[in-house]
Amino acid sequence: MSELINRQYYLAKRPASVPTPEDVPFRDVPVAKPAAGEAIIRNMYISLDPAIRGWMSDVNNYIDPIAINDPIRSSVIGRVVKSNSDLVAEGDVVMSLGAWERYTTAPAAGMNKLDENSGIPLSNFLSVLGPTGLTALFGLMDVGKPKAGETVLVSAAAGAVGSIVGQIAKMQGCHVVGMAGSEEKCRWITDELGFDAAINYKTCGDYEAAIKAACPNGVDVYFDNVGGDILDAALMCLNRFSRVAVCGWISTYNDADAPGPKNLWQLVAESATIQGFVVLDYVERFGEGVGQLAEWLMAGKLQFKEEIIDDLDNVLPGFLKLFDGSNQGKLIIRIPE
């Protein structure tokens, strides 16, 4: 195994704004030898998520920032090529916390075996049946707590998380409104996913007026993927006892000086709640959550998109699509064999 060479994208310096190839260059290094209890996997899929941008910054977060010189942390799916653990064996396909790299060496205890013959494409375990779908499920149901007849507003509604949130909210009997960044995305969420209305935030003009027009009964749950001006506008549309579930604030990740929301007084005016969450809060319920998502998926009740990009060397330009909104659904890097 000693001849295996690992191409790694690593954090050379913390990005001042949008990450550049100077911030995240690559290097070819020998694959780290697995310690006892560890295994090496050859990565097949790498998940690209907005949260990774947060980890590149030196701010307090739910997990440590990526250290300077460390590879860019990411969820991965790969095949075990060497194991120093009884938990996984050579040839197994597993999901693991890994990095933007060809090979990941990590504790086998943190790897979840996947059945590559289940008929479910492996990439789905990074999207609708993975952290993305679970974020939508637990964030909406446990943080947003929608009730039938309520109005649920979702930003980044054509995104990997938002598109699932809206469909689950529809299943709860809610009036569901999504905000997305193109006419094509808006059509997809209304015509294909069943959202009641869509707002093209790039052309709608005044956000608050657009939200009020699409949510004539106000907003009971706002599932916030973006923060910034859209959060401020949504705050002005909240109903009494409404809930804002904060998944992440992609609009602010590349701007360390982004101001705080100016309309937060609405919390007192409407006895409203803002709650942050991460999917890791629900790790003990992942099995339950995947089961629920799989049931809906098999019943034809959940649609989703994956944008799969070959190959590892496209990881940074692929990642940046999250920030200009040019991706179509869940972004995944595939590394062909």
Next chain:
Amino acid sequence: MSELINRQYYLAKRPASVPTPEDVPFRDVPVAKPAAGEAIIRNMYISLDPAIRGWMSDVNNYIDPIAINDPIRSSVIGRVVKSNSDLVAEGDVVMSLGAWERYTTAPAAGMNKLDENSGIPLSNFLSVLGPTGLTALFGLMDVGKPKAGETVLVSAAAGAVGSIVGQIAKMQGCHVVGMAGSEEKCRWITDELGFDAAINYKTCGDYEAAIKAACPNGVDVYFDNVGGDILDAALMCLNRFSRVAVCGWISTYNDADAPGPKNLWQLVAESATIQGFVVLDYVERFGEGVGQLAEWLMAGKLQFKEEIIDDLDNVLPGFLKLFDGSNQGKLIIRIPE
């Protein structure tokens, strides 16, 4: 009754910052005649609360802003001098929504009779046994949800609400830290009320460092009376799954351009919750709450201060003590017979 003249302090224009006598002048007008179901009370006590400053502004709020030319809305205790309702009779002492005025004409259905011979000073029904105590009780217990062993941080801790919050939190077995604006106030909350530590925010320097020093295990519940820089500092000290109960943001009421909290990302970093509330959310539980507060009071477990100022013509300078922190406990205007 037609000869009764009412001195009223009213909203001539919305204050740009700290309310001035030009914003809130007085007028002497005939007392409004009571319609069917209404009564006139001769006010004995007027409650001065930070929330009133919010009602003077034309922002969305949990109740309508005070209209220009209307008297300044306030809770009052008074004696019925004329009743057009079976619910209250001449001579009854009642609490009501009233105004900064000598006489209030209001619906009897909104008046709560008080027993002036119970041995409890009437003013207490505006402080520890009134909206102030109930705000502390429900805000801490239902929004903050403290558990034994957790750390509870309270701002404006020597104030009417904060001082009750801290004492209730101590009864829950919490480590309780208060922030107040003078050494005297800090001594009062630690030496008399049993807070574990106090921070003099006027002399402590860096808020975040001071909070971290006084809360070595971090903050699980922050009962926020002030907003602004202290909220931002408290956000940086939050523990995972912590709760911020927002009672009001007195530091921002006189500054329409106050920026939003810049550290709100901490909600996601710590899966924390910020929830706004007003005591009116709990109106159906007022009886239960007053009973609980009275039980603690009679058991000697609750201490409180009232700063009672004579007379109606001191209402505006009295009110402004809330904003420079020169008041000592619950501010009440008394109008001697």
